[in-house]
Amino acid sequence: MSSSYPQTELTRVRRMAARAHYDRATVQAILDTGWICHVGFTVDGQAHCIPTAHWRVDDTLYIHGSNGSRLLKALADGARACVCVAQVDGLVLARSAFHHSMNYRSAMVYGQFRVVDDEAEKWASLAAFMDKIAPGRRQEVRMPDDNEFAATTVLALDIVEAVAKMRSGPPKDDEADMAIPVWAGVRPLETRFGTPIPDPAMAG
Amino acid sequence: MSSSYPQTELTRVRRMAARAHYDRATVQAILDTGWICHVGFTVDGQAHCIPTAHWRVDDTLYIHGSNGSRLLKALADGARACVCVAQVDGLVLARSAFHHSMNYRSAMVYGQFRVVDDEAEKWASLAAFMDKIAPGRRQEVRMPDDNEFAATTVLALDIVEAVAKMRSGPPKDDEADMAIPVWAGVRPLETRFGTPIPDPAMAG
Numbered sequence: 001m002s003s004s005y006p007q008t009e010l011t012r013v014r015r016m017a018a019r020a021h022y023d024r025a026t027v028q029a030i031l032d033t034g035w036i037c038h039v040g041f042t043v044d045g046q047a048h049c050i051p052t053a054h055w056r057v058d059d060t061l062y063i064h065g066s067n068g069s070r071l072l073k074a075l076a077d078g079a080r081a082c083v084c085v086a087q088v089d090g091l092v093l094a095r096s097a098f099h100h101s102m103n104y105r106s107a108m109v110y111g112q113f114r115v116v117d118d119e120a121e122k123w124a125s126l127a128a129f130m131d132k133i134a135p136g137r138r139q140e141v142r143m144p145d146d147n148e149f150a151a152t153t154v155l156a157l158d159i160v161e162a163v164a165k166m167r168s169g170p171p172k173d174d175e176a177d178m179a180i181p182v183w184a185g186v187r188p189l190e191t192r193f194g195t196p197i198p199d200p201a202m203a204g
Numbered sequence: 205m206s207s208s209y210p211q212t213e214l215t216r217v218r219r220m221a222a223r224a225h226y227d228r229a230t231v232q233a234i235l236d237t238g239w240i241c242h243v244g245f246t247v248d249g250q251a252h253c254i255p256t257a258h259w260r261v262d263d264t265l266y267i268h269g270s271n272g273s274r275l276l277k278a279l280a281d282g283a284r285a286c287v288c289v290a291q292v293d294g295l296v297l298a299r300s301a302f303h304h305s306m307n308y309r310s311a312m313v314y315g316q317f318r319v320v321d322d323e324a325e326k327w328a329s330l331a332a333f334m335d336k337i338a339p340g341r342r343q344e345v346r347m348p349d350d351n352e353f354a355a356t357t358v359l360a361l362d363i364v365e366a367v368a369k370m371r372s373g374p375p376k377d378d379e380a381d382m383a384i385p386v387w388a389g390v391r392p393l394e395t396r397f398g399t400p401i402p403d404p405a406m407a408g
Contacts, residue, residue, distance in 0.1 A: 010250065015273060035292045035306065035393070040244035040253025046214065047283065049244025049253050051290035051310050069219060079251065086255035088239045090401075096346040097334055098356075102239065106255050126301070133295055133304060140386040142300040152302075170403040178405065182344040185402040189239070194392035197294075199374040202388050 010110045011163040021164040024059075030107035030164050031056050032132075034085035039063065039071065041079040048074075054085070055129045061109055061157045062116070062125045072153045075113040083109045083157060090188040094171035095180040103186060105166040113155040122154050214314045215367040225368040228263075234311035234368050235260050236336075238289035243267065243275065245283040252278070258289070259333045265313055265361045266320070266329045276357045279317040287313045287361060294392040298375035299384040307390060309370040313363050320358040329358050 004022045005011065013020035021027070031037075037054040040047060050071045054063050061083060065072045075081055086106035094100050116122045130138040144152070171184050208226045209215065217224035225231070235241075241258040244251060254275045258267050265287060269276045279285055290310035298304050320326045330353075334342040348356070375388050 015270060035295070036290060036308070038242035038244070038253050038255075038288055038290070040242070040251040040286075042246040042249070042251045045246070045284070046314075047244040047246045047251060047286045049242050049286040049288045049312070051242075051288055051308070053306060066219060080249065082244075082251045082253040084242055084253045084255055086240060086242070090398075091239070091337055093338055093341065094345070096348075096352075097330070097342060098346075098348050098352040100334070100337060100345075102257060104240070104255070108253070110250075130301055130304070134297055134391075137297065137386075138301060140384075141298070141304075142302075142381055142384055144300075144302050148300075148302040170401070170405065173405075177346055180344075180346060182341075183400075183402065184406055185400055187338075187400050188398035189395055190398045191393055191395045194294075194394045196387075196389055196391050197374070198387065198389040201374065201377075201382065 005160070005162045008161050011108070011161055013163060013165060019165050019167055021166065027107045027159070027162045027164045028056060030087070030105045031061060031085050033087050033105065037063070037083050037085045039075070040082040040084070041074055043074050043079065054083070055132045057125060057128045059159045061159055062129065062154055063113070064126070064129070064152055064154045067151055067153050069153070072155060075155055076115045076153070078112055080112055081110070081157065088189050089168065090186040092171050092186050093184055095173045095177040095182055095184050099171055099173050101167060101171065103168050105164065107164045108162060109157060109159050110161040111157050113157045116154040116156050122149070125154050125156070126152070209364070209366045212365050215312070215365055217367060217369060223369045223371055225370065231311045231363070231366045231368045232260060234291070234309045235265060235289050237291050237309065241267070241287050241289045243279070244286040244288070245278055247278050247283065258287070259336045261329060261332045263363045265363055266333065266358055268330070268333070268356055268358045271355055271357050273357070276359060279359055280319045280357070282316050284316055285314070285361065292393050293372065294390040296375050296390050297388055299377045299381040299386055299388050303375055303377050305371060305375065307372050309368065311368045312366060313361060314365040315361050317359040317361045320360050326353070326358050329360070330356070
């Protein structure tokens, strides 16, 4: 299996092409960074852009939801989707307004979702989702009963047409602006877990 | 002006309707929380979902980019867009796998962008963007010269069809699961600025 995704009409980055990355490791790492993706799709000529939790197993990206979800119905019907996971890593403060920027990592996957009908794949995918949310936890909680399992739709998108785009590092100012006496650099943005908040209903 | 957005065919939330909010203050606060939005739009039947920086002035959401950007060209041509800003606030760990969830705030705006041709609005919007990134900074940096100003396209989306959706608080488990001896609650996710990283090229 190639270590990179092919550049296609949809994924070839034209602007700032140096920021584009097609290697699987980079794309997959960015997909795994995010808790949610945004799914772009079209219904009756109207674009939608819906945030939803996602997870990845090897070369497949999964999302899930209730059977009645409009998002899932449209995607199950074969809508051509565009999935994006993006993370802002910092604000880039330059000496000129024009060169202000953001450091970020984004990954985009194009394709059509399929409904995961195979029960074994569906179980394995939901287990993988639990492992992403809280490793080891599925050994402690009650796993889905038949009704819950049936009420959940899992959709899979095979990652074959994908690209990452990212920026990192300091501002890039014009030479003529370098003497402007203003602080320049990056204000990093960091996401972390805060102190866990126990359910008030938890037996003390 | 009404304090709420009307519920339309596009914005009426069907599932988990209790999580939907149509009041302007809630929608606008969520829009302002994010550094980037995702823009969903369709070109030749293919959906796209592109992350880009955004900012808000009153009832208008702005994005910007280089004149050559495919995103901006498609939107300037009148593509019917869906803009989403979403923030994950925490992982909700329940006693059953099924009731695991995420706390989040999301805002969605539907509509068609317009190119900001009016120079005064364009200047004012770019100044507002600088003020969002770093209040007061535009008094210290070099503001755009004519070429930079002309090379930048600003697009505006009037916020008239919009909705917020959010979840907060502890897990909601089935009564029968309450005695399962597993920690339950919320792992909050917090985004904050880290220690500023000065540009190595900065005069020491």
